[in-house]
Amino acid sequence: MLEISGIGGLIILALDIWAIVxxxxxxxxxxxxxxxxxxxxxxxxxxxxxxxFAGPRSTRGMA
Structure with a gap:
């Protein structure tokens, strides 16, 4: 069970970093x-x- 919560934490961390970038x-x-x-x-x-759902999006992929 500890491994599952650790993996979940890493996934949340990666998603939050993606959101911040x-x-x-x-x-x-x-x-x-x-x-x-x-x-x-x-x-x-x-x-x-x-x-x-409501946040600003990155303009990197837009022309």
């Missing part, structure tokens, strides 16, 4: 970026889910 690369204002990053850091699972 995407937030920093977005066109949102600096203040908005800071608030989104704080939300993801303080509430890792819930913050990621909220960002997934």
């Amino acid at each position: 995407s937030i920093v690369g977005s066109r949102a204002s600096t203040g908005s970026k800071v608030l989104w990053v704080l939300l993801v850091l303080i509430l890792p699972v819930l913050g990621f889910i909220i960002w997934l």
Whole structure:
């Protein structure tokens, strides 16, 4: 059971890092970026889910 929770924690960490990289690369204002990053850091699972549906997206893939 310990291995499963450890793997789950690593998956959440990877998803949160992906969200933070995407937030920093977005066109949102600096203040908005800071608030989104704080939300993801303080509430890792819930913050990621909220960002997934309502957060700023990275502009790297857009032309």
